[in-house]
Structure formats: C-alpha cells, structure tokens
Amino acid sequence: MPARVWIEDLWNYVGKEVVVRGWIHRLRILGGINFALVRDRSGVVQVVDEKKLLSDFRHENVVEINGEVIEEKRAPGGIEIRLKGVKLLGEVYYESHLPVQIYSDRSVSRLKLETLLKYRVLTLRNPRQRAIFKVLNTVVDAFREYLKNLKFTEIHTSKIVASATEGGAELFKIDYFGKKAFLAQSPQFYKQIMVGVFERVFEVGYVYRAEKHDTPRHLNEYLSLDVEIGFISGLEDLLELETGLLKHIFKKVREENEEELKLFNAQVPDIEEIPRLTIKEVTGILKREFGKPIIGLDLDTEGERLITDYVRKRWGSELVFVTHYPLSKRPMYTYPDPSNSELSLSFDLIFRGLEITTGGQRIHDYRMLVEKIEERGLNPDDFSYYLDAFKFGMPPHGGFAIGAERLVSKILNLPNIRMASLFPRDRHHLCP
Ligand code: AMO
Numbered sequence: 001m002p003a004r005v006w007i008e009d010l011w012n013y014v015g016k017e018v019v020v021r022g023w024i025h026r027l028r029i030l031g032g033i034n035f036a037l038v039r040d041r042s043g044v045v046q047v048v049d050e051k052k053l054l055s056d057f058r059h060e061n062v063v064e065i066n067g068e069v070i071e072e073k074r075a076p077g078g079i080e081i082r083l084k085g086v087k088l089l090g091e092v093y094y095e096s097h098l099p100v101q102i103y104s105d106r107s108v109s110r111l112k113l114e115t116l117l118k119y120r121v122l123t124l125r126n127p128r129q130r131a132i133f134k135v136l137n138t139v140v141d142a143f144r145e146y147l148k149n150l151k152f153t154e155i156h157t158s159k160i161v162a163s164a165t166e167g168g169a170e171l172f173k174i175d176y177f178g179k180k181a182f183l184a185q186s187p188q189f190y191k192q193i194m195v196g197v198f199e200r201v202f203e204v205g206y207v208y209r210a211e212k213h214d215t216p217r218h219l220n221e222y223l224s225l226d227v228e229i230g231f232i233s234g235l236e237d238l239l240e241l242e243t244g245l246l247k248h249i250f251k252k253v254r255e256e257n258e259e260e261l262k263l264f265n266a267q268v269p270d271i272e273e274i275p276r277l278t279i280k281e282v283t284g285i286l287k288r289e290f291g292k293p294i295i296g297l298d299l300d301t302e303g304e305r306l307i308t309d310y311v312r313k314r315w316g317s318e319l320v321f322v323t324h325y326p327l328s329k330r331p332m333y334t335y336p337d338p339s340n341s342e343l344s345l346s347f348d349l350i351f352r353g354l355e356i357t358t359g360g361q362r363i364h365d366y367r368m369l370v371e372k373i374e375e376r377g378l379n380p381d382d383f384s385y386y387l388d389a390f391k392f393g394m395p396p397h398g399g400f401a402i403g404a405e406r407l408v409s410k411i412l413n414l415p416n417i418r419m420a421s422l423f424p425r426d427r428h429h430l431c432p
Pocket of ligand 1: 166185186188209211217218219220222224227355356357358359360399400401402403404405406417
C-alpha cells in the first residue's frame with residue numbers, strides 16, 4: 001500500500017493510486033453514484049465512489065481512502081480520486097445533521113457570530129475559518145524570523161504578577177496562595193528588565209485585560225507581540241524597526257497565504273514608508289478637514305477611521321504612525337519629550353482605522369523613574385523588583401506591542417476581532 005499523500009500534493013500523482021486520510025467533508029448521491037469531498041490539513045478533494053462504498057458514511061467520519069488520481073476539469077481544483085477502498089478511522093456521534101454545514105463557506109460566513117462561536121469546535125474545521133489561523137501562524141512566524149535576524153532573543157515571562165503595568169487598563173485578580181495577585185496585562189516590566197540582560201528581546205504571549213468592553217475590537221485575553229530594544233537614539237529607531245518588521249510580516253503573508261487571502265478577497269499592503277504624524281497634527285487635520293471637535297489630544301474610534309481615510313487619500317498609505325501623545329495619557333514608564341515636557345516619546349500605529357500597536361521610548365534613569373511614579377500618586381515600593389533593574393544600570397531603550405488578533409483581523413478585513421481568536425475570551429465567552 002502506498003504511503004499517505006497530502007491532498008495539496010495530489011497533482012504529482014495523476015494516473016497513480018494513492019492513499020489519502022482525512023474527514024468526509026461532504027457526501028452526496030448523484031445519479032446513483034456517491035460524490036464525496038474529503039478534507040485533510042492541506043485541502044479538500046473530490047472522491048467519486050461508483051461502487052457506493054461510502055453509502056453508510058456520514059459527514060466528519062474520519063477515513064482512509066485509496067483510489068486513482070484523475071484529472072477532471074469539472075471537479076473542484078481540477079482533480080479527483082476514483083475510490084477503490086475505504087477504511088473507517090473515526091466514528092461520529094450526532095443526531096441527523098451536523099449543527100452547521102461546515103462544507104459550505106457561504107453558509108458558515110453567513111452565521112451569526114454567536115453561532116460561529118457556539119459551535120467553534122466544528123466551525124473551525126471550515127476551510128475559510130481555518131484560513132484565518134494559518135494567516136495568524138504566518139504573522140507570528142514572520143515576527144519571530146525578522147527579530148531573530150536582528151539578534152533579538154525570545155523570552156517567556158510570567159503571566160501571574162504582583163502589580164499593574166499599564167495604569168488605566170483593568171486587571172483580573174487572582175488568589176495566589178492567599179496573596180493578592182493579577183493576570184499580567186502586558187509583559188512590559190519584564191521585557192524592560194530583560195533589556196538589561198539581552199539588549200534586544202521579544203515575546204509572543206497571551207495578556208489579560210479585565211475591561212468590560214463589548215466591542216468588535218476588544219478581547220479580554222489577546223496575543224501580544226512584544227518587542228523591546230536597548231541602545232536606541234530616539235523614537236525614530238522604534239518607528240523604523242516596526243516599519244521593517246511589518247514590511248516583512250506582510251511580505252511573508254503575501255507569499256505563504258495566497259490561498260487564504262483569496263478566500264477573504266484580501267489585499268495585503270505593500271509598504272515602503274509609513275507616514276508619521278504627531279497627535280497634535282492629527283487633531284488639527286481632523287478639525288480642519290472633518291470639523292471634528294478636539295477633546296484633548298487623543299483619538300477615538302471615529303478619529304482613527306477619519307485619519308486613516310485622510311492618510312489613504314493623501315499618501316496612499318493604509319497605515320499611519322501617530323506620535324507624541326500627552327505624557328499624562330501614557331503609562332508612568334514613558335519618556336517625556338525633551339522639547340515639550342507635556343508630551344511624550346510615544347506612538348500608536350493605526351492600520352485600516354484600528355490601533356494595532358502602542359509603543360515608545362522608556363525612562364531608563366532610576367531617579368527619574370521614581371520621580372514619575374511618585375508624581376502619579378503611586379508608591380515606588382509597589383514596583384521594587386522593576387525599579388531594581390534601573391538601579392543596576394539600563395541603556396536608553398524602548399519598544400512596542402502589536403495586538404496579533406487586531407493585526408490579522410485588519411489583514412483579512414474581518415468584521416470582529418473574535419473571529420481571529422480560536423477560543424475568544426470576552427465577557428460572554430468562557431467556553432469553548
Ligand atoms: P496597549 O495597552 O496599548 O500597550 O496594548 C498594545 C496593543 O495591544 C492591543 N490591545 C488589544 N487587543 C485586543 N483586545 C484588547 N482588549 C486590547 N488591548 C490592547 C492593541 C494595542 O495597540 N505595554 C504597552 C505596549 C508597549 O508600550 O510596549 C501596552 O500594553 O493592538
């Protein structure tokens with residue numbers, strides 16, 4: 001018996017007999033012949049069953065089939081297998097029908113989000129839904145690859161922490177052997193501490209936000225792609241680093257996910273430079289061009305959308321860096337702008353109307369950091385382990401974090417961030 005062949009490789013076996021393993025994706029009886037679609041990790045193939053060997057099989061039965069590969073223009077993908085034999089590898093246990101017709105991209109894409117998530121274990125098997133996570137996989141691989149080439153070290157830091165890092169964002173409290181602890185909202189302090197060790201570090205890890213948001217852009221657990229780099233000369237180094245990184249990620253997605261992008265009719269930006277505007281310039285543009293009233297130097301959801309439209313028309317870019325936010329709106333570790341102490345050396349990156357990154361230069365001087373913590377009415381003793389790293393010498397440094405689900409949902413134009421999370425955690429979903 002020949003070895004198992006992946007469905008994506010069947011073109012190399014035309015005229016030959018092969019063994020394929022997978023799931024019965026669809027089964028139909030047409031003109032006295034069974035037509036099946038079989039799905040494996042790599043694709044879906046039509047199987048023609050003239051001997052009616054599949055008559056008693058059901059959708060999602062796991063099977064091993066063997067048969068001859070034939071070129072057939074009318075078959076999906078231009079190829080089919082003439083069935084010679086079948087072995088059942090996995091039984092199914094459900095009433096008359098699957099709860100969702102996962103073989104049909106159309107019917108799955110029309111499902112309400114609630115249904116898509118309720119039957120997640122099944123809907124993820126739909127090739128179009130599965131494609132989202134292939135793109136996420138490429139994004140994370142490309143993130144790692146680019147940074148490793150620049151001599152970054154990947155780190156893994158604890159998600160059980162003693163204090164907040166991001167000020168405003170809410171924390172999940174946990175009982176840690178009778179002590180109060182929290183789920184980390186960011187690896188912020190640890191990635192900075194690790195700059196004192198490796199100079200250049202990154203982390204791919206879940207972080208937790210207890211915000212009660214119920215929006216298409218917020219999760220309570222999301223995958224944070226964190227970067228931190230020492231010996232920078234200013235904010236520009238960070239903007240350049242993220243530009244190069246995204247350029248690489250987009251290139252990899254274009255190269256490796258052609259099929260997946262087609263399923264979503266998605267175009268990945270081909271970036272050279274990303275326009276840079278200060279938040280002051282942005283609010284000025286919003287007032288002048290769109291008559292939007294300015295309430296502090298900040299951007300709301302509508303502002304992010306409007307500035308994206310403006311930048312797209314003006315510079316043909318779908319991304320824009322917004323820099324120099326007011327110091328008071330940023331966490332205590334943010335470096336003040338030397339030319340205006342009200343502002344900070346910080347930035348956000350907006351992609352297709354959504355903030356996908358926050359970052360900035362950090363305070364690296366121990367005394368200055370203690371001062372800033374106190375200015376905010378916080379107690380430096382609560383941050384002692386973090387502050388210790390600064391007592392022992394830290395270089396000028398900075399970094400940023402990309403929300404992975406936000407990036408993927410914008411690449412594929414998904415209407416809701418939950419679609420880019422396998423088993424999303426939000427106020428209403430703890431299961432599956
Ligand atoms: P911030 O809190 O802005 O910054 O988060 C960084 C990026 O994470 C994503 N993000 C989210 N994604 C989904 N659901 C959420 N609730 C959510 N909150 C944030 C966004 C955002 O841009 N320590 C800093 C980063 C740094 O300066 O290095 C931080 O966590 O894409």
